[in-house]
Amino acid sequence: MSEEKSLNFIEEIISNDLAEGKYKSILTRFPPEPNGYLHIGHAKSICLNFGLANRFGGATNLRFDDTNPAKEEVEYVDSIKADVQWLGFDWVKECYASDYFEQLFQYAIQLIEKGLAYVDDSSAEEIALQKGTPTTPGTGNAFRNRSVSENLSLFTAMKEGKFEDGAKVLRAKIDLASPNMQLRDPLLYRIKRSHHHRTGDAWCIYPMYDFAHGQSDAIEQITHSICTLEFIPHRPLYDWGIEQLGLFPSKQYEFARLNMTYTIMSKRKLLQLVSEGHVTSWDDPRMPTISGMRRRGYTPHSIRDFCDRIGIAKRENIIDFSLLEFCVREHLNKIAQRRMVVTDPIKLIITNYDKGEEMLTSENNPEDAEGGLRAVPFSNELWVQRDDFMEEPTKKYFRLGPGLMVRLKSAYIIKCDRFEKDASGQVQTIYASYFSDSKSGSDTSGLHVKGTLHWVSAKHAVPVVLNEYDRLFSVEDVANAEGDFKDYINPNSLNIVTTAWAEPALLNDASEMRFQFLRKGYFYQDTTSTKTNLVFNRTVTLKDAWAKEQKK
Ligand code: ATP
Numbered sequence: 001m002s003e004e005k006s007l008n009f010i011e012e013i014i015s016n017d018l019a020e021g022k023y024k025s026i027l028t029r030f031p032p033e034p035n036g037y038l039h040i041g042h043a044k045s046i047c048l049n050f051g052l053a054n055r056f057g058g059a060t061n062l063r064f065d066d067t068n069p070a071k072e073e074v075e076y077v078d079s080i081k082a083d084v085q086w087l088g089f090d091w092v093k094e095c096y097a098s099d100y101f102e103q104l105f106q107y108a109i110q111l112i113e114k115g116l117a118y119v120d121d122s123s124a125e126e127i128a129l130q131k132g133t134p135t136t137p138g139t140g141n142a143f144r145n146r147s148v149s150e151n152l153s154l155f156t157a158m159k160e161g162k163f164e165d166g167a168k169v170l171r172a173k174i175d176l177a178s179p180n181m182q183l184r185d186p187l188l189y190r191i192k193r194s195h196h197h198r199t200g201d202a203w204c205i206y207p208m209y210d211f212a213h214g215q216s217d218a219i220e221q222i223t224h225s226i227c228t229l230e231f232i233p234h235r236p237l238y239d240w241g242i243e244q245l246g247l248f249p250s251k252q253y254e255f256a257r258l259n260m261t262y263t264i265m266s267k268r269k270l271l272q273l274v275s276e277g278h279v280t281s282w283d284d285p286r287m288p289t290i291s292g293m294r295r296r297g298y299t300p301h302s303i304r305d306f307c308d309r310i311g312i313a314k315r316e317n318i319i320d321f322s323l324l325e326f327c328v329r330e331h332l333n334k335i336a337q338r339r340m341v342v343t344d345p346i347k348l349i350i351t352n353y354d355k356g357e358e359m360l361t362s363e364n365n366p367e368d369a370e371g372g373l374r375a376v377p378f379s380n381e382l383w384v385q386r387d388d389f390m391e392e393p394t395k396k397y398f399r400l401g402p403g404l405m406v407r408l409k410s411a412y413i414i415k416c417d418r419f420e421k422d423a424s425g426q427v428q429t430i431y432a433s434y435f436s437d438s439k440s441g442s443d444t445s446g447l448h449v450k451g452t453l454h455w456v457s458a459k460h461a462v463p464v465v466l467n468e469y470d471r472l473f474s475v476e477d478v479a480n481a482e483g484d485f486k487d488y489i490n491p492n493s494l495n496i497v498t499t500a501w502a503e504p505a506l507l508n509d510a511s512e513m514r515f516q517f518l519r520k521g522y523f524y525q526d527t528t529s530t531k532t533n534l535v536f537n538r539t540v541t542l543k544d545a546w547a548k549e550q551k552k
């Protein structure tokens with residue numbers, strides 16, 4: 001982040017806190033629940049939390065908020081760590097809320113001893129009813145008046161597994177008439193026999209999010225605990241727990257969660273896409289997951305740039321997916337190596353080229369002075385794009401057609417002489433002649449042509465498969481669209497191009513290299529790609545074709 005940029009509201013707060021000497025240094029945390037893969041919304045939170053620490057000379061913990069055993073898995077923990085690292089951030093400590101289970105249990109005992117928590121035998125429905133509504137106060141029940149000693153022995157019995165799942169809960173005793181529903185004796189603990197990915201079967205009671213989160217922040221001495229707007233009503237409860245227990249005064253701040261057009265950000269829905277086979281996996285390149293974007297070829301730099309550009313807001317909004325693609329394009333333009341790949345090929349024979357073949361060179365990246373050159377074999381039989389040829393060229397057509405001249409990229413100027421059709425009437429072969437003195441870099445021909453085409457020497461070409469991706473959904477605001485979100489899945493989100501020829505350099509290029517296939521887009525080798533079956537994912541098109549399409 002540049003220094004001139006004005007501070008956002010959280011930076012203002014931190015800057016003031018530091019100036020006032022409230023904290024010596026700041027500590028933030030990124031607190032994912034390991035119940036799915038991280039998505040671009042999480043990337044926003046990661047960039048924010050780690051970015052603040054970087055900017056103000058503090059540090060960030062990675063905390064797994066693993067208090068809900070049923071849905072959590074080690075696979076998710078591992079993927080989350082890999083994703084945060086890939087984005088370019090290092091945490092100072094790897095923490096697990098489950099490591100605090102004993103401590104949290106002791107905190108609950110302290111609240112009971114202070115008369116601030118009680119065991120309630122009511123069912124979930126009864127509790128909901130007794131809570132009242134935002135306009136009518138809640139009503140207490142007999143359990144609320146249990147003595148400290150009775151509560152202590154019942155809560156201990158809950159922990160020891162003496163009761164059925166759901167038979168009892170521990171509730172905070174705060175204020176049943178509070179205008180803030182969160183303060184109407186919220187649940188602190190529930191009984192749930194479920195295997196936990198770290199603590200196994202040691203516990204049959206688990207703390208609720210509201211009890212675990214603030215206390216975990218305080219245990220780690222987090223100074224600024226940043227979460228999304230829906231937690232604003234929880235803030236008084238967050239402060240209440242810390243105050244009653246006399247813990248480190250962590251403070252909660254809220255910002256608007258990231259929403260984006262043409263996709264969804266809910267882990268639950270993303271899981272549905274995977275489990276019901278609408279996409280192949282969590283890292284399907286169409287997914288808005290960090291792993292999906294990585295596989296598709298997005299760079300960490302471009303994602304960080306995007307998060308920086310959108311800034312942070314105090315109100316819900318929806319960001320255009322094109323902005324993310326703009327950031328990706330901008331970065332790839334600077335770093336991607338240029339290569340030539342022909343799809344929907346048509347044969348072009350240069351009748352007067354009698355050298356057989358020769359090695360030409362082409363620059364790897366015109367945007368990068370240090371990019372260097374690569375060797376590209378040329379011969380008298382080439383593949384060119386079918387859509388670069390017209391039998392009867394229109395007036396301003398600057399590509400191939402009888403009598404027309406073009407430059408072959410990094411090679412020669414050619415003139416199309418004639419063409420041949422197959423039995424079905426399809427153009428099969430184009431015949432051209434070349435100008436031997438028009439070689440790129442040493443052109444003395446004096447000829448001027450408007451069009452430059454990409455090509456591949458037929459006998460040197462290697463076959464490649466291209467995955468062309470489009471939006472996963474066909475409506476802008478998927479989350480708010482009527483009915484089932486899956487009805488809006490774009491049926492054309494993947495187009496697989498199986499007849500494509502590439503220049504042979506691709507065979508020897510490192511798998512993590514980023515490419516611009518000339519006139520086609522940016523591409524990245526898929527994780528399934530092998531030397532004998534090269535597969536590339538289209539990261540993003542060269543231009544924002546989608547925006548144009550929408551305006552039609
Ligand atoms: P989901 O609804 O997808 O399950 P979540 O908020 O439950 O999301 P967590 O694993 O609890 O997911 O989130 C970890 C952190 O990432 C939290 O601090 C949360 O606020 C933040 N976060 C999650 N989604 C977004 C988003 N769309 N924009 C910004 N931050 C987000």
Ligand code: MG
Nearest residue numbers: 031032033065
């Ligand atoms: Mg959550």
